[in-house]
Amino acid sequence: MQQDYKPGEIEKKWQERWSKSRIFEAEPSEDEKFFITIPYPYLNGNLHAGHTRTFTIGDVVARYRRMLGFNVLFPMGFHVTGTPIVGLAELIQNREPQTMEVYSRFHGIPLDVLETLDTPEKIVDYFKVESEFNMRSIGYSIDWRRKFTTTDPHYKKFIEWQFNLLYDKSLIVKGSHPVKWCPHDNNPVEDHDILHGESATIVDFTFLKFKYDDVVLPCATLRPETIFGVTNLWVNPDIEHVKIKVEKDGREEFWIVSKEAYRKLTFTDRKVDFVENVPSSSIIGIKVKNPLTGAEVITLPASFVKGGNGSGIVMSVPAHAPYDYLALRDLYDRDLSEFGIDEDLRRIEFISLIKAPEFGEYPAVEAVEKFGVTDQDDPRAEEATKVVYRREFHGGVLKENTGKYAGIAVSKIKDVLTQDLIEQGIGEVFYEFSEPVVCRCGTPCVVNMVRGQWFLNYSNPEWKEKVYRCIEKMDIIPEELRLEFNNKVDWLKDKACARRKGLGTNLPFDKKWLIESLGDSTIYMSYYIMAKFFADGITPEHLTPALFDHVLLGKVTAEDAAKDSGVPVETIKQMRSDFEYWYPVDLRSSGKDLIPNHLLFFLFHHVAIFEEDKWPLAIAINGFVSLEGKKMSKSKGPLLTLKDAVDNYGADISRLYILSSAEQTQDADWKNSGIEAARKQMDRLYGFAADIVSSGASSGMKGELKLIDRWILSRLQHRIQETNDALDSIQTRHALQNSFFLLYNDVKWYQRRGGSALLYDIMDTWVRLLSPFTPHLCEEIWETMGHGEGDFVSFAAYPVYDEGLVDMSAEFAEELVSNTLADIEEIARVTKMSPKKVILYTSPAWKTEAYKVALSMQRDGNLNVGALMKSLMAVPDMKRYGKEVPAFVKKLVPDITSMNTEKIEMLADFDLNEEAILKEASGFLAAEIGCPVEVYSADAPQYDPEKKSRFAVPLRPAIYLEK
């Protein structure tokens, strides 16, 4: 080994050797397989620190499993379908300043090269080369023969096959769905196109169609069940209303709504025609009919009604809605003759329809009183509304007057009731933003119903049921996320799977559509297994449905598939047996952003297409990476690319840093100071290894082992065990904590205590233990330790816990030594002494005896001061110390009762000769403290000028510092 650690040289050397020897190209064998996949990167930029984290975790698992003896398949591909790459090509074509800046500065693309990337194809070609190069440069153990791009003609055949299959299973259906829509651009608006209202969501209101002769006054509500409690409607006299003709599903109706509502309705899946303007006065003071209960209710004027919300007409439920109650109360003493209303509004009876534990008959009234709301324009009204709504939603149950719905929880009623209302033709769904949305072009957006859209029918209960079953059987790492996965399955609705724009595969049964890019990335892990065969003259034309049916489903015979596809039957059989060998996916490891989308779809499509024995076995999740506390952005910066990290620090240092900086779902923050520290640590490891190698050390396991040798072997076992356990649950931080930092501290203590015989053996274990994390340096050390060509540490046996090497007495002995040293140093520090001599007195026999008795009594669960005294006084020798025993016992008992059982068990089984241990260590202690150290037993101290020996207790020698 060279004197200085030069990551670049070492890494290049080993990457070339790995590549040349093709050790990571996996083929089926007798060994147990392990198939690990990481979501392939989307190629609208270079790989960055976030990829670095996710992929490095995957590589560590792959390398770890390989060293445990598994036959590991770790493939990689490139995702390019969808719109962003097309958008990027346009931006580059237009020389959009921010894009040019970000891609040259952060993505590190030379400007002259960047300017040539003006088509999607060129972008894909550029980044797929870069990405593979980057992944090789950080040492990922990927089988590159299996790479592909999602626009490859072969891949498109695979996707067509998959979508035909889903279509045949009726899992792809046609329907409509609401999108945020800009009327000016005549296009859906994506989040980054929004000027205001980025956080707006689409909320589904229910229209309840109150009748006035032949005209409908629709009222929008989020709580359709309150239709049972309607006492009147609200109409704002100061806004404009219109009469319109509305056609939906072949039904024609006349509605009166606000002018704004009319505009919004034209974008829904209804045919809407303007009929005439309607003066507000003509619809106030009229009697309308509740479509469900048949009750006649009056329409009243209210200022709080906004034309832009819902239909512009509001139903009033004063028992449960504070605004309604307030508005009604505000009218009690007003003269409404201008609206032609002369009846006494106090006679309107409130209708209570929800029983909630916190409330009595009229929750709205109670809340208004509690919050002291004065009128409908009082801001506290909002608060009162929220409280009533929340309490009723979570704890409320429908009352008898709701007929067949009585007893149903409010939280469960909405979907059921809405469905019933729609069937009866008295309710409709109406989508609305939770807050106003304005397009970048300045136009207010609307919710538009896109018609004739293809959907993946994820809401299908049978489909979901299978996914639940799959999740139940899977390992979800970390386990806490299992709940999250189940919640998301529950939440998932039908997903539009076709688009007009972008790269991708055409929907095979409706060619004018492109398959949406998340849908084409669900079962591609199986494609890796086939992909390597395509190099041997298999063209896309060969990839017929029969071939996929045979290879992936085992449905058609190999012979028929061969005849149909024209591929030799032997090749097809080989593909099938490869698939049988490698599938299912043992682990899919991914960033947490993919949980509610890709990973969900990954599960849905697997359970829909494959038999149960091919369902995925585990998913692991990791958090994001920020940059000096700032969120990274591919398109806006800041961004740290994988390439920059490796160029500046090297592969192993970057790996060590990203793996150790955060655990699992925690987010990692990439800091300059942190990676600099990692560099020092690698330097130190390198220096340590170089010293051992250059000293010509060899294994010391055959010679006689000293206490400290047995100690380090024992400690090593704990570190090994912790590392293995951590890696099994993909906790790379914990794994490195043990295999790198804690182990390093142990080794320091070993050397400090004069240990040297086992340095080679320690290094031998250590280098294997660290190999998954920092493989290049480990190969380098491994080689210099005498392992010849072809003997890669990447395939050496991973260290596993060896109980036979655990030596608790050695560990206790060292603990005694280090505690004693710490105590001496503390005394010296507190007293500001530099002692000329240190004398240690180990516990007298009677105290040790008392200690043992106490431990055993505690173990039997009957330790107390009285009982211990009694049992000690029965021992003849103990009587000689009759005066000292009570004081000692009094201190001892609480000490021992407060120990946990584990410690009691351990201590009770040990019999340390403290005097011998400390005498053996006295040379070490003397050197550390800088003066002679003498050790006596407190039973018969030869020298004890200050009578310190009386303080000696088991595992805690008395200490005397002499000036």
Add this chain to the structure above:
RNA sequence: GCGAGGGUAGCCAAGCUAGGUCAAAGGCGCCAGACUUAAGAUCUGGUUGCGAAGGCAUUCGUGCGUUCGAAUCGCACCCCCCGCACCA
């Protein structure tokens, strides 16, 4: 709003699911000492306060509570972050 996760010493962070070994791992930073011509690296010690004997006092978002004993359990409250879709 709904769902999920989290608040630990200067910073990052372990521990909390099985309460006592927890003044609380480890790393970083900082301070001091050793080594060195010096710096860096490395090693040693310190890093809540007090302390001329290994100790004591007070800490783990806030407030109650359970317990002989709580960072760890219960209740209430405050605060932070993430996801909520047709977009990869």
